[in-house]
Amino acid sequence: MTHLSPEQLAQAAIRTLEKTSETLTPKERMAIPAQEMPTQDPAERRSNMNEVALGYSPEQARAEALRCLQCKTAPCIAGCPVGIDIPGFIQAIADGDNKKAIDIIKIDSLLPAVCGRVCPQETQCQAPCTVGKVLKSVDKAVNIGRLERYVADWERENRLIEIPAIKPDTGKKVGIIGTGPAGLTVAADIRREGHDVTLFEAFHKPGGVMVYGIPEFRLPKAIVQQEIDALTAMGCELKTNFVIGRTRKIQDLLDEDGFDALFIGTGAGLPRFMNIEGENLVGVYSANEYLTRSNLMRAYDKQRADTPIFDSEKVAVLGGGNVAMDAARTAVRLGAKEVHLIYRRTEVEMPARVEEVHHAKEEGVIFHMLENPKRILSDEKGWVNGIECLRYELGEPDDSGRRRPIAIEGSEFEIDLDTVIVAIGNDSNPLIRQTTPGLETNKWGNIVADENGKSSIDRIYAGGDIVLGAATVILAMGEGRKAAAAMNEMLANI
Template sequence: MTKQELIKERRSQDWRTELRKAHPNKERILHERTAISELPIEERITSFHEEVALGYTREEAMAEARRCLDCPTPGCVEGCPVGIHIPSFIKLIEKGEMLQALDIIRETSSLPAVCGRVCPQEKQCESQCIYTVSLKKQAVSIGNLERYVADYERLHRDRSVKPQRPSQPQRGRIAVVGSGPAGLSFATDMAKWGYDVTVYEAESQLGGVLRYGIPEFCLPNSIIEDELEKMRDLGVHFVANTIVGKTITYEDLKAQGMEGIFIATGVGVANYMGIPGEDLKGVYTASEYLAKYNLMSPEELAAELPSLRGKRVAVIGGGNTAIDAVRTAIRLDSKQAVIVYRRSEEEMPARAEEIKHAREEGTEFLTLHNPVEYLGDESGRVTAMRLQRMELGEPDESGRRRPVAIPGDIITMPIDEVIICIGYSANPLVTNSMPGLEVNKWGNIIVGDDKQTSMSDVYAGGDIVRGAATVILAMGDGRRAATAMHQRLSGRIEEGALV
């Protein structure tokens, strides 16, 4: 059965028909989007470990679900990189069947509690909602509804009941390199289909960018741990502190009987601008800054805080990582926390909700400026930065208007810390250890539509292929790679596989 046939079949179920009759569309569209409760600003700016967005109540979730018009050809599904049957799970929420709603999501997404929190729904599924496209109103809050049912299941499930799986894997051994969203998504599908899957992680803790790159006030570590527990229940094995290409090689993996390898290492090398002063003390990359504080316990943060207070912090960049970094600086009681971005705010790639939260918490936005030099004192510590004022020219290949320097218009701004968030490049360690692996000029692995690399038994996906992108796009890559590898090894395409 095709995806479209399944959507049609589910929509024609008697109870769905009755729901549409009970609340006609002309009634549904009168309701405004249900706001989500948030931690008060005075509390959130002092807490690393409390989520800002508090999630829906049952009543709020059901009210928001009632706004969904249950479209016969749902654009939201096409806008979802992993193809979740969105109206099907939303209508189950409207009916009050929360666990069944989550079952629909888990057919195609292995990380619903994560995606409900950090995916840019306004640029994906919600951008294709009929409210957005035709009614010119706020879309159904798909992300918050996904988060609600995932949280509901986490709080209410019987943890003594484990997924049914064979005592011995039915199929061969598979290796996954990296435990970020692409690797976890791939591993989940392959384990469901009977493979013996081992995930190798270079760091000491699992989760990749989810753990090291996203603060707990956006994505609590307990959410990541819960998803990992579900994967262990499926039979997935995890091996931390293991660097493929150094600790263990491709040849070692093949000698262990691995029939297929999926590379999902992400992009771990931070980019620099190549301007004077980037080597001064107090100039950090986003990855080292965020990882340091993300991994601290509340007690460790409390002990460190007195030495961090009162600093003037500049964050260079306009993506989600930059917003995470500046909001972290605020929680470290900075005197000033400012985003410096070379384009206007309209061009910022960060999620709208993240920008909103950052502004509420006291972030300053200095747009249309770009650093050209960092200045330091005699001890080699940064004290100021020189900023070139910019204006917007013609659009570049990304579709955003290109920033152009205004000659002679440079200002100097005092600063105590700089966090550079201008993107990442691929770490060549894994690719250099596999000479048969083709990469592009940026070091990203070259793959086909099926995510197969130039080595027939090696597939790749996520940021190591795309460059820095979103969690949900990485998950989509993982699922497509799983489908293709499974088809190559077994000749089958399973129902619900992402093709």
């Protein structure tokens, strides 16, 4: 496939715009080609951590916005977990009013630069888009996420982000545990009402998965940092290296430290393993450890970071979600000569974002579909030197609606490797559950919360992955907004 440069794509968009009339019919709108996202050349990006997707030019953004039919029923809005007025902001871009566009988005989403980059749009807002339906491919739907990113970047690059107004001090004190998208959203919404806000974070850097999990080449850390800086500018206090359940317990915060309410947004950071032979060998990582070492501890920065990571040559990543793609693409950038992605279903069932799968393939990750490891092999010193896999076929759909993978007896084969990264999912961290009597959790260890995010204990709310199980940034943010609204109401009445 030819790789078009950002300049070539911008020129193509200019030519498209020159041909469009002032008043476009729906047919003419649908004839405008979907605008491709400019990216770094795959050969170059394999050895750098810089962002892969470079963002639309103003001409591309306008051409893409003109594809929107402004449907009266707006099925895209129903597909958005936080209900953004999508046709409204797209029309503003088409009219050249980027400020209006970002203001519309910000009514419902506090993290547009993040969501525009990492939301699974093809299964959310873009899935029901009329343009995609008529053109019979979700790939041809209006690129809503890319347009969201475009205006969020426009606002940031033009230094137009404003610190929200804060209401007069209420004297009420709120503690927020965890600084992922859920915690950051709650902090902003609660601080605006004039309450005192303290954020507690176990790591030395705030941002949750957006910082320790999702790599720089997908989500630049400076974007997340900007959100944190906005919170501190609003007067929120941030306490890092502070593990609730160890440094202080939940009950201490309420009974001794004077907090009137707490929000728990501690995410799902406990990696699952496959429970197969060899998972304790040297050279087996959870994706969480691998990505945290690279992203948060900067192991990729070999000259300067003092947290090196093993120089792998041949890596297998087990799994098919975003975490697996991030781990595989990080291994490519850390210099591995071969990276094998092993998944027991087919690409159709893969939960990873389509764009990440496409980028991983462009970067040379070798996809093994309908295969699954049986055991990890080692040399006499206990170092990984291979993996034994089985081939699979698909049977009837299981509870998840996806066709069940069935192992083919006698189909064993081996791959030579020195590193295995397990990326098959995460559970919630058990620490707060274990140290907070009376806090109800379900059989997966997630905190049980009502529709307003209230937990089984008065004045304690929860949201994001710690309630939903491993989910998405936009859902964590949406949960945070609901919980913050309920907390603000509760605080106004005590």
